[in-house]
Every structure is written in C-alpha cells, then in structure tokens.
Amino acid sequence: MENTLKNKLANPAPLGLAGFGMTTILLNLHNAGFIELSDMILVMGIFYGGFAQIIAGILEFKKGNTFGTLAFTSYGCFWWSLVGIIVMSNFGFMVASPVSMGWYLLMWGIFTLFLFFGTLNGPKVGQGVFLTLTILFFLLAASEFTGSAAIHTFAGYEGMVCGALALYEAMAQVLNEKYDRVVLPL
Numbered sequence: 494m495e496n497t498l499k500n501k502l503a504n505p506a507p508l509g510l511a512g513f514g515m516t517t518i519l520l521n522l523h524n525a526g527f528i529e530l531s532d533m534i535l536v537m538g539i540f541y542g543g544f545a546q547i548i549a550g551i552l553e554f555k556k557g558n559t560f561g562t563l564a565f566t567s568y569g570c571f572w573w574s575l576v577g578i579i580v581m582s583n584f585g586f587m588v589a590s591p592v593s594m595g596w597y598l599l600m601w602g603i604f605t606l607f608l609f610f611g612t613l614n615g616p617k618v619g620q621g622v623f624l625t626l627t628i629l630f631f632l633l634a635a636s637e638f639t640g641s642a643a644i645h646t647f648a649g650y651e652g653m654v655c656g657a658l659a660l661y662e663a664m665a666q667v668l669n670e671k672y673d674r675v676v677l678p679l
Contacts, residue, residue: 502556504670509549509565510622510663516542516572517626517656524633525649535576542572560611571601595637602630616679618662625655 516537522528550566578597582588589597609623632648635641665677 502552504666505549505552505556505565506561507663507666509546509553509561509569510659510666512541512543512545512549513565513568514656514658514660514663517659518653519656521629521649521652521656523649524652525646527649530579535579538572538576543569543576545569546572560608564608567604591637591640595634598630598634598637602627602634605630616662618658618665618679622655622658622662625651625658629655 516534519528519534519537523530523534528534546565546569548569550562550564550569553561553565578589578594605623605627609620609627612620612623629648629652632644632651636645636648661677662679665679668676669679
C-alpha cells in the first residue's frame with residue numbers, strides 16, 4: 494500500500510528546482526550589476542525561492558527522499574533567512590557586518606559541498622547545479638571577507654549559470670515525464 498502511494502505522488506523536484514533557479518537568477522542579476530536589489534527579488538525569495546522549496550522538501554519527505562527533503566527544505570529556509578537579514582538590516586535591526594555575512598555564506602558553501610557529493614551518483618545536470626552553487630557560496634563569502642567588488646560581480650555571473658542549470662533541470666524533468674521520453678537530457 495505504501496509503495497502504491499509513493500508511486501502516485503507527483504515529482505516535487507521541478508517545483509523546488511524552478512523556485513531555486515528563478516530566484517537565484519534574479520538575485521545574481523543584481524550581484525552582477527544588471528539590476529538593483531528590489532522588493533521583487535525579496536518577494537521572490539520569500540515565496541518562490543523559500544515557500545515553494547519548503548513545500549517541495551516536505552513532499553520529498555512524503556516520497557521517502559532524504560536528500561530532496563534536506564536540500565529543498567534547507568535552501569527554502571536559506572531564502573527566508575537571507576531575506577530576513579536584508580530586511581532587518583534595512584530597518585536597522587542587527588545589521589549584518591561583511592565578516593558575519595562572509596561566515597554565513599561560507600557555512601552555506603560547506604553545507605552545499607557536502608550535498609554536492611550526494612549528487613555524484615545522479616544526473617550530470619544535478620551535479621552541475623550543486624557544483625556551481627558551492628562555487629557561488631564560496632565566491633560570495635570571499636567577496637564579503639575581502640570587500641572585492643570584482644569577486645562579487647563575477648559571483649553574479651556564476652550564480653546566473655547555477656540558476657539556469659536548476660531551471661533547465663526542472664524543465665527537463667517535467668518535459669521528459671510529460672512526453673515519456675528524453676526531450677531534454679539530464
């Protein structure tokens with residue numbers, strides 16, 4: 494009975510990947526200097542980057558996927574915490590220093606590196622998402638620790654690649670399932 498239920502559940506990964514991918518692209522358009530940090534990015538961070546990924550993580554739990562549960566729920570909470578830091582700083586509550594932000598981003602980079610190792614037996618695109626995300630967190634941490642605008646800008650470009658890979662993986666999973674064949678390779 495339990496296996497029957499698992500098999501009837503839709504794949505929640507595309508929801509989480511799309512939420513992550515689109516929000517990551519938007520934030521990194523800002524990091525690369527193309528757009529201002531605006532309410533649009535923060536709202537995407539709360540709802541699509543945050544809420545949608547947490548929903549995907551809970552649904553991965555229901556399917557028995559520990560990796561998906563940890564990844565989607567954690568990165569959903571990452572978006573909520575990042576928006577919280579930005580909003581609280583804008584209102585003058587506990588302003589995050591560059592050093593504290595550097596440590597925050599470094600911890601997320603270390604966490605993501607461990608998750609990257611969990612992708613090595615899966616699709617190449619998923620490996621690319623976690624590898625580029627690991628690099629992104631390390632670049633952003635280095636930017637905060639050093640104050641380098643050049644590293645920050647480069648991180649923005651690299652982050653857009655990461656977000657695009659996640660969005661591609663989401664669309665590949667949906668289209669491949671919908672057409673019951675490989676439309677977009679993973």
